[in-house]
Amino acid sequence: MKIILDGSDAVVGTRAIRRYTINLIAELPAIGAHDRFTVFMNYFRGDADIVDRKIAGAGNATAVRWACPRHFSLPLWDRLGVPSVDLFTGPADIFHALGDDCPPIKSAAYIITLHGIVYMKRADLIDPNYVQKKSAWLNKMTQRADYFVAVSETTRQEFLEFFPTIDSQRVRVIPLGIGSEFRVFEKEHVRKVLLQEFNISRPYILYVGGLQTHKNIEGTIRGFSLLARHYPDLDLVLVGRENGKACDVEQLIGSLKLEERITILDYISQEEDGLPILYNGAELFVFPSFVEGWTSPPLEAMACGTPVVTSNVSSLPETVGDAALMIDPNYPEYISAAMERLLCDSALRRALRHKGLQHAAQYSWKRCAENTYAFYRDVAAS
Secondary structure: OEEEEEOOHHHHOOHHHHHHHHHHHHHHHHHOOOOEEEEEEEOOOOOOHHHHHHHOOOOOEEEEEEOOOHHHHHHHHHHHOOOOOHHHHOOOOEEEEOOOOOOOOOOOEEEEEEOOOHHHHOHHHOOHHHHHHHHHHHHHHHHHOOEEEEOOHHHHHHHHHHOOOOOHHHEEEOOOOEOOOOOOOOHHHHHHHHHHHHOOOOOEEEEEOOOOHHHOHHHHHHHHHHHHOOOOOOEEEEEEEEOOEOHHHHHHHHHOOOOOOEEEEEOOOOOOOHHHHHHHHOOEEEEOOOOOOOOOHHHHHHHOOOOEEEEOOOOHHHHHOOOOEEEOOOOHHHHHHHHHHHHHOHHHHHHHHHHHHHHHOOOEHHHHHHHHHHHHHHHHHO
């Protein structure tokens, strides 16, 4: 087979989609050793060194770049459906749009990865302009794609609910992986790095993720405010601020007079060492999101041996299995009570740590790539 991977998000993407793109580019050529892989990238400014490094040892993988400014290329693809990717890459058997670009191609079976449709399922929690833009995009892409990868069973069911004419056999559930950098570290090393890199010396509860409404960051903060009254030596660390901005969150923290107890850190890239250290150092990890297509932070925390409190809604029960303490995210007092239960119950903490380490070990990028490649084979055979 000749397989084209849309690798643009390895250069211009962010967060989960960027990680997904980079890791599949790295893993797939070795799994499909007898096939040919082309990584197609559209970017004008950016650094594709990471893609070059990932495929450097693979004799069956090459990279092709279209150096067109994206404010030109994306409207051309969206409105006119030109130029076709195969003008740059030649014909192929499979084209896989790993991110949100989804450029047109004439010669291949077309696969799109659905990274969740939160903007349709819980539009009440999302910026209306984003909802309109992304909903229109997905409606158009359902006409372009032949097959779909859903990152969770929840995402698959929601997608088929909104698009009932899509053949369910054309939608394959393939959860994402987490990196091997998320592991248990020696405690003294963790304490030293926390102090040197983050100026953290007190016990803390950790949250990692975006600070948007649908992540229920307000519920996390209000839940902690109830807990903080009884635990004066315990702090909350929020990781996920973008571009130095978190105005609404900071205002809420100020109104609760928790400025000295809550620290907001910028988004930390997974290419850095700091994030696994923060997971390792936390007393527990809290993630009471309202809705997720799929999300990695609870699994990353588990892989670092940290017990998890999360929501009992959306894809989160599917993600964490029985290895986390789950609550209704609509009530800050429930979030607070669950955190306190973990803090007080050492036997429960040990049990969840053990279960979490075992559960997280199932989610490797190699396994994700193997399942993706198996889907390619099934698509080609059909």
